[in-house]
Amino acid sequence: MSDVLQIRDLDVSFATDAGSVKAVDKVSLSVAPGEVLAIVGESGSGKTVTAKSILGLLPETATRAGAIVLRSKDGASENDVVSVSKEDLRRIRGADVSMVFQEPSTALNPVYTVGWQIAEGLRAHDPKLSRKAGRARAVEILTKVGIPDPESRVDYYPHQFSGGQKQRVVIAMALVLDPGLIVADEPTTALDVTVQAEILDLLRRCRDEFGASIVLITHNMGVVADLADRVAVMYQGKVVEEADALTLFTNPQNEYTKKLLAAVPRIGSRIEATERKAPIDRAAMPVVRARDLRIEYPGRLGRPGFVAVDGVSFDIAPGEVVGLVGESGSGKTTIGRAIAGLTPVTGGSLTVLGTEMNGVRERKFRPLRSSIGFVFQDPASSFNPLLTIAECVAEPLRVHRRDLDQRAVSTRVGELLEAVQLPKAYGARYPHELSGGQRQRASLARALALDPTLLIADEPTSALDVSVQARVLELFAELQEELGFAALFISHDLAVVDILSDRIAVLYRGRLIEEGTGAEVLGAPKDPYTQRLLASLPVPDPIAQAERRRVLADLRSSDLPA
Amino acid sequence: MATPQTTATGSSRRSLWRRLPVVHHLSQSVGIQRGMLVAGLVLTSIFVLTALFAPLLAPYGFSQLRDDDGSFGAQRPPSAEHLLGTTVGGYDVLSRVIWGAQTGLSVIVVAVLLSIFAGVALGLVSGYFGGWLDRILVVICDAIYAFPTLLLAIVMSIAISGGQSSLWGGIFAAAISITVVFIPQYFRVIRAETVRIKSEAYVESAKVVGTSNVRIMFRHVLRNATRTLPLIFTLNASEAILTLAGLGFLGFGIEPTSAAEWGIDLNKALSDVSSGIWWTSIPPGLAIVLTVLGVTLVGESLNDLADPRLRGRRAVSAASGTVAETSVVPGGTLTAGPGGLAGLENEGR
Numbered sequence: 001m002s003d004v005l006q007i008r009d010l011d012v013s014f015a016t017d018a019g020s021v022k023a024v025d026k027v028s029l030s031v032a033p034g035e036v037l038a039i040v041g042e043s044g045s046g047k048t049v050t051a052k053s054i055l056g057l058l059p060e061t062a063t064r065a066g067a068i069v070l071r072s073k074d075g076a077s078e079n080d081v082v083s084v085s086k087e088d089l090r091r092i093r094g095a096d097v098s099m100v101f102q103e104p105s106t107a108l109n110p111v112y113t114v115g116w117q118i119a120e121g122l123r124a125h126d127p128k129l130s131r132k133a134g135r136a137r138a139v140e141i142l143t144k145v146g147i148p149d150p151e152s153r154v155d156y157y158p159h160q161f162s163g164g165q166k167q168r169v170v171i172a173m174a175l176v177l178d179p180g181l182i183v184a185d186e187p188t189t190a191l192d193v194t195v196q197a198e199i200l201d202l203l204r205r206c207r208d209e210f211g212a213s214i215v216l217i218t219h220n221m222g223v224v225a226d227l228a229d230r231v232a233v234m235y236q237g238k239v240v241e242e243a244d245a246l247t248l249f250t251n252p253q254n255e256y257t258k259k260l261l262a263a264v265p266r267i268g269s270r271i272e273a274t275e276r277k278a279p280i281d282r283a284a285m286p287v288v289r290a291r292d293l294r295i296e297y298p299g300r301l302g303r304p305g306f307v308a309v310d311g312v313s314f315d316i317a318p319g320e321v322v323g324l325v326g327e328s329g330s331g332k333t334t335i336g337r338a339i340a341g342l343t344p345v346t347g348g349s350l351t352v353l354g355t356e357m358n359g360v361r362e363r364k365f366r367p368l369r370s371s372i373g374f375v376f377q378d379p380a381s382s383f384n385p386l387l388t389i390a391e392c393v394a395e396p397l398r399v400h401r402r403d404l405d406q407r408a409v410s411t412r413v414g415e416l417l418e419a420v421q422l423p424k425a426y427g428a429r430y431p432h433e434l435s436g437g438q439r440q441r442a443s444l445a446r447a448l449a450l451d452p453t454l455l456i457a458d459e460p461t462s463a464l465d466v467s468v469q470a471r472v473l474e475l476f477a478e479l480q481e482e483l484g485f486a487a488l489f490i491s492h493d494l495a496v497v498d499i500l501s502d503r504i505a506v507l508y509r510g511r512l513i514e515e516g517t518g519a520e521v522l523g524a525p526k527d528p529y530t531q532r533l534l535a536s537l538p539v540p541d542p543i544a545q546a547e548r549r550r551v552l553a554d555l556r557s558s559d560l561p562a
Numbered sequence: 563m564a565t566p567q568t569t570a571t572g573s574s575r576r577s578l579w580r581r582l583p584v585v586h587h588l589s590q591s592v593g594i595q596r597g598m599l600v601a602g603l604v605l606t607s608i609f610v611l612t613a614l615f616a617p618l619l620a621p622y623g624f625s626q627l628r629d630d631d632g633s634f635g636a637q638r639p640p641s642a643e644h645l646l647g648t649t650v651g652g653y654d655v656l657s658r659v660i661w662g663a664q665t666g667l668s669v670i671v672v673a674v675l676l677s678i679f680a681g682v683a684l685g686l687v688s689g690y691f692g693g694w695l696d697r698i699l700v701v702i703c704d705a706i707y708a709f710p711t712l713l714l715a716i717v718m719s720i721a722i723s724g725g726q727s728s729l730w731g732g733i734f735a736a737a738i739s740i741t742v743v744f745i746p747q748y749f750r751v752i753r754a755e756t757v758r759i760k761s762e763a764y765v766e767s768a769k770v771v772g773t774s775n776v777r778i779m780f781r782h783v784l785r786n787a788t789r790t791l792p793l794i795f796t797l798n799a800s801e802a803i804l805t806l807a808g809l810g811f812l813g814f815g816i817e818p819t820s821a822a823e824w825g826i827d828l829n830k831a832l833s834d835v836s837s838g839i840w841w842t843s844i845p846p847g848l849a850i851v852l853t854v855l856g857v858t859l860v861g862e863s864l865n866d867l868a869d870p871r872l873r874g875r876r877a878v879s880a881a882s883g884t885v886a887e888t889s890v891v892p893g894g895t896l897t898a899g900p901g902g903l904a905g906l907e908n909e910g911r
Contacts, residue, residue: 342766342770367772369770369771370771372770374767374770376763376766377763378763381763381764382767383764384781384785384786385764385786386785386786392764395768395773396771399777400772446767
């Protein structure tokens with residue numbers, strides 16, 4: 001047999017405080033030389049555990065059974081990772097199999113230069129390697145992964161690189177010993193879409209130029225369509241479907257795979273509920289009006305501050321949903337926080353519900369807070385862990401509606417939970433006893449407790465799995481239609497924003513570069529950055545994605561110097 | 563990923579008894595960690611019980627020099643009347659060791675009570691509001707840290723009671739001098755937790771709602787910041803015992819006639835050691851060591867058990883356990899069992 005990796009009947013269980021939990025259940029997979037196998041699944045499906053067990057990286061609380069047979073690149077040796085000794089395992093790691101981690105900023109040690117860290121892997125396998133030779137190899141591999149000016153940048157520390165470049169360095173570390181197999185665990189999840197496209201290109205080159213096989217762990221169907229040759233779909237610790245990429249996307253067999261593919265948000269797929277019955281009244285006074293809004297974070301002594309938002313102007317009419325899109329650092333979250341009065345406005349004018357926010361006093365703004373709801377990004381941390389869901393949802397009522405007695409409050413909480421389709425009994429539970437999607441719905445209930453006229457949703461679905469995300473978005477659209485609040489919907493995901501918003505505003509480095517309806521902005525983008533952003537978004541369809549890749553390459557070569 | 567299914571479905575909440583700090587930790591410990599915790603708990607409970615029942619356990623009073631048969635006599639070896647002999651001053655050693663536990667416990671209780679409220683309140687205010695108040699308080703606490711604990715305790719002891727004192731005067735002198743050192747510890751821990759919790763999303767969400775600062779501080783921050791208090795409490799308790807013994811040993815403790823105190827007994831037994839009299843020095847010394855060891859073991863075990871990464875667990879076999887239900891089904895499952903595909907179908911309900 002010539003497979004680089006063969007996993008046979010792998011079982012993994014973890015010891016937890018509540019007894020043993022099975023993460024992987026009789027999984028069998030194989031990877032041929034030069035093949036990209038994508039393992040997809042939602043959180044908790046066992047995909048990361050499977051990947052880590054390939055390198056023998058499971059924590060001590062895990063117990064494994066089955067076989068993971070790794071072949072070296074030249075086919076000279078075969079080892080079973082499950083039964084091999086620690087000594088041999090160290091030899092295999094790096095040389096036969098290596099790993100690319102999710103978060104490049106934590107995978108690199110901040111106190112050593114990247115050159116040192118690349119050479120570290122070489123020295124581990126060849127103690128006699130000279131400092132000079134190690135450095136030369138590091139420079140060589142950095143050149144290959146596309147780091148500009150590698151001779152001088154080999155001596156840089158990780159913080160001197162951008163996120164995308166850091167991920168390139170991590171990939172360089174994985175490649176330096178020329179392994180036959182690379183395990184990439186969500187390699188692009190922490191990166192912006194435009195950077196993601198570049199890293200995917202690099203991974204493709206890893207296969208084409210280095211001849212390495214890749215096991216790609218991801219939850220993003222677009223990434224799978226872009227890179228994978230073969231796909232294994234995992235659900236609850238089992239592989240439910242395995243097929244080559246083209247077959248899987250065009251003709252999925254398993255029910256779960258079909259659901260998963262259907263739940264992926266696509267541009268141009270607006271939820272029907274948001275088709276307006278009543279047109280938005282643009283003549284009325286806008287709920288939010290920003291004119292040349294400027295927000296600056298103070299710098300350290302003697303240094304200029306950081307300008308997060310620079311000269312942004314927009315309006316949100318009553319009952320209108322405005323989507324704010326941008327990559328990390330574009331200032332989209334800062335704008336949301338400024339509207340909610342969490343970040344002070346330093347220049348220009350921002351009027352929220354008729355109150356000027358530039359230089360506003362908390363005492364004056366507090367009464368208005370009852371008309372603003374806020375949904376936070378991470379449902380796990382936005383609830384006080386010591387209060388029950390009902391108590392959390394009741395908090396806004398207790399603060400602003402002192403006139404309500406205990407019974408009225410609990411009736412209202414019951415109504416709210418019902419509105420977000422959570423059973424009333426869930427009110428007695430603590431936040432950690434709910435799943436991510438349920439918590440985000442409870443968060444929505446809390447935001448709506450006082451019947452706000454404006455709702456700010458800061459990346460409300462980015463911490464959720466796609467199928468959960470689809471459900472939450474649908475709920476959001478239904479409630480918006482029913483209650484008619486205005487909303488600012490902040491997201492990095494163009495497709496998600498397109499589903500909900502009446503108008504879309506694109507932010508880039510603190511500036512508003514394009515604004516218009518979904519059809520205008522996403523159908524025919526005028527700004528080159530929007531065009532590139534749109535082209536970078538991978539779609540869950542291998543054929544269409546290959547075409548998009550070409551378009552993006554053309555765009556990149558024509559404009560926008562990096 | 564490790565969210566166990568039982569808690570996700572658990573309508574039956576754990577009883578209050580099972581959620582108490584030490585009981586909860588004991589029930590989830592395993593192996594050597596459990597051994598350490600149990601040993602610590604046994605030693606600590608012996609200490610506490612001895613202190614509480616000292617009047618019943620001790621054969622004589624702590625300052626008793628004679629009984630109906632006349633004077634005890636000095637430096638008598640262990641005998642049927644005096645199980646651990648008598649000291650150079652003519653006191654019964656066993657009785658003084660037992661009564662000493664009571665003094666030790668009083669000092670711990672008073673010192674911790676005095677420092678915990680002030681430390682927690684200052685830490686909460688300082689961490690939550692920040693600004694110049696925070697900076698001043700941090701500088702003061704750092705300055706106190708720079709002093710050797712014992713030196714500070716000696717100074718306080720002299721200032722409070724002139725060095726020599728009665729039972730409660732001595733206990734308060736020792737306790738207050740320890741308090742000065744402890745307040746910064748509680749202050750720092752609570753302040754650090756408060757600063758961390760202040761930036762948590764649930765505090766921001768309370769701010770967005772328009773909750774007042776006082777309400778945020780007590781309802782959202784304080785309750786989440788007190789997690790580490792049992793741990794510092796145990797570590798401070800052992801430090802209190804050592805400081806009290808140190809004060810006594812140096813002669814700043816409580817007079818032998820007003821209370822039994824291990825440190826001063828050790829001091830008085832110094833000259834006996836060279837003349838082959840072991841029974842006056844070893845019992846109080848052992849009492850100090852075992853009490854500190856017991857309380858420290860409890861503290862260290864709590865520390866390990868509170869951290870999931872340090873906590874040991876029983877090994878499981880690879881094929882055991884059920885696949886945990888996770889947020890795979892839209893919005894999670896509503897039923898207790900695995901939602902599976904049926905859960906997916908029922909998403910609309």
